[in-house]
Amino acid sequence: MSSETTLAGPRRLLGFLARGCAILALGALAACSTANAPAGDAAANDPIEPFNRYIFEVNRFGDEFMGKPLATLYRQTVPDPARNSVANAVSNLRLPWTAVNDVLQGQFGRAGDALARFGLNSTFGVLGLFDMAKENGLPHHDEDFGQTLATWGFGGDPYLMLPIFGPSSPRDTVGLVADRFLDPVTVIALDGDIFSMGNAFTWTRTGVAFVSGRERTLEGIAELERGQDYYAAIRSAYRQRRASDIRNQDSDATIGPRFRFGVDTD
Amino acid sequence: MTTVFSRRAGASLALAALAAAILPRGAGASARNANDAGSFVSTLAQDAIDQLSAPNLSEGERDARFRKLFAEGFDVPLIARFVLGRYWRQASEAERAEYLRLFDELVVQTYARRFNEFNTARLRVLSVSRPNEDNDVIVAVEGTVAGKPPVRLDVRVRQGSSAYKVIDVSIEGVSMAVTQRDEFSSVIQRGGGRIEALLASLRDKVGAR
Numbered sequence: 001m002s003s004e005t006t007l008a009g010p011r012r013l014l015g016f017l018a019r020g021c022a023i024l025a026l027g028a029l030a031a032c033s034t035a036n037a038p039a040g041d042a043a044a045n046d047p048i049e050p051f052n053r054y055i056f057e058v059n060r061f062g063d064e065f066m067g068k069p070l071a072t073l074y075r076q077t078v079p080d081p082a083r084n085s086v087a088n089a090v091s092n093l094r095l096p097w098t099a100v101n102d103v104l105q106g107q108f109g110r111a112g113d114a115l116a117r118f119g120l121n122s123t124f125g126v127l128g129l130f131d132m133a134k135e136n137g138l139p140h141h142d143e144d145f146g147q148t149l150a151t152w153g154f155g156g157d158p159y160l161m162l163p164i165f166g167p168s169s170p171r172d173t174v175g176l177v178a179d180r181f182l183d184p185v186t187v188i189a190l191d192g193d194i195f196s197m198g199n200a201f202t203w204t205r206t207g208v209a210f211v212s213g214r215e216r217t218l219e220g221i222a223e224l225e226r227g228q229d230y231y232a233a234i235r236s237a238y239r240q241r242r243a244s245d246i247r248n249q250d251s252d253a254t255i256g257p258r259f260r261f262g263v264d265t266d
Numbered sequence: 267m268t269t270v271f272s273r274r275a276g277a278s279l280a281l282a283a284l285a286a287a288i289l290p291r292g293a294g295a296s297a298r299n300a301n302d303a304g305s306f307v308s309t310l311a312q313d314a315i316d317q318l319s320a321p322n323l324s325e326g327e328r329d330a331r332f333r334k335l336f337a338e339g340f341d342v343p344l345i346a347r348f349v350l351g352r353y354w355r356q357a358s359e360a361e362r363a364e365y366l367r368l369f370d371e372l373v374v375q376t377y378a379r380r381f382n383e384f385n386t387a388r389l390r391v392l393s394v395s396r397p398n399e400d401n402d403v404i405v406a407v408e409g410t411v412a413g414k415p416p417v418r419l420d421v422r423v424r425q426g427s428s429a430y431k432v433i434d435v436s437i438e439g440v441s442m443a444v445t446q447r448d449e450f451s452s453v454i455q456r457g458g459g460r461i462e463a464l465l466a467s468l469r470d471k472v473g474a475r
Contacts, residue, residue: 044452080413226376228467232452236445244439252420252436253406256395261402261422261433261443263347263354
């Protein structure tokens with residue numbers, strides 16, 4: 001939205017560099033905290049569990065009063081095909097950033113796929129509302145900066161429950177910050193003004209992505225909530241899901257069972 | 267935005283596949299290779315859906331049918347032991363017996379009641395992996411509920427001496443057995459390392475019907 005077209009380019013570049021530095025600094029932080037992780041329960045790797053559980057309860061309260069009601073209202077008022085289109089548009093907007101991460105992970109073929117999807121769906125798919133690419137043999141995939149850090153060797157411990165954003169780790173927190181500020185769609189929308197809070201498009205996009213995502217996970221999360229320990233179930237599911245995303249493997253059917261289904265003998 | 271499950275995750279399909287527990291009709295001891303594991307899952311998943319989503323089914327009848335399907339299609343005692351992890355060894359005979367009984371009841375109660383949700387579910391076997399050293403194969407399944415995007419499930423099938431048994435279902439990379447094991451282990455640890463803490467929680471859950 002800048003009228004000073006001569007300044008927009010350099011300003012955007014500066015903003016980009018500033019963000020890059022901030023993210024590198026956070027990355028170093030993540031590396032430190034991984035190296036110095038206190039020895040807690042080896043399996044859970046959750047040294048600040050009591051604090052995390054507290055944040056989890058606060059988030060859960062917010063979800064009860066905001067997340068679930070909004071997602072339920074959205075489901076009740078917007079018909080299936082329209083909701084699918086919204087979800088398509090949301091995931092379409094992530095594709096340029098997915099492509100950047102594909103490149104950072106050395107996955108050039110996948111980066112090409114992501115860009116081809118973006119081009120096809122943004123045009124013939126009417127701003128991403130219809131997934132034309134999938135029907136033409138280009139299935140969806142999603143990469144974020146946390147996954148990129150993982151392929152660079154950063155581990156996903158210890159567990160961290162973030163206010164509002166939910167399950168995470170130092171690595172994935174750095175990833176979230178990068179996802180927010182370096183996503184090309186956001187950079188372009190904010191026109192280089194990184195600390196701008198008033199960008200209607202970016203806020204709308206964030207809000208729609210949240211409600212659409214929560215609607216899609218209503219049953220899945222409710223399933224975990226019904227169990228014996230909701231917090232532990234979310235922690236376990238989050239970690240497994242991240243590991244699966246990092247592996248870029250849709251199914252274990254190609255490689256066979258990933259772990260042995262063993263039981264302790266007496 | 268990092269969510270636990272992808273936007274495609276649909277629990278009802280997870281349940282459908284869990285119920286992919288199946289009558290071992292036809293898939294007998296004679297023929298057992300990868301393709302059979304696939305057809306074991308597909309034909310019998312449909313069976314489960316047909317039987318359990320039948321209209322006018324009383325709650326008691328639904329539970330009974332599910333119990334039968336589950337016992338035949340799943341290796342319940344093996345799953346129960348896997349889920350208890352290292353605590354199985356430290357459990358007394360009485361604790362083990364009660365745990366097995368409660369686990370069985372928990373699964374029946376959790377899943378049997380929700381079958382009317384997915385009478386429109388369709389499952390399609392995509393591929394079957396090669397067996398590992400335990401003779402486990404992963405059957406990749408695509409589940410579709412009308413109006414929703416498809417969900418990918420990995421059904422883990424063990425080829426025992428006499429029949430196929432489902433031992434785990436993963437939805438979008440999240441194994442139900444591993445999640446439940448982590449959950450149970452947390453309950454026990456928070457209860458001071460006593461298995462009784464888990465048993466109390468399960469009794470509570472199963473008793474409150």
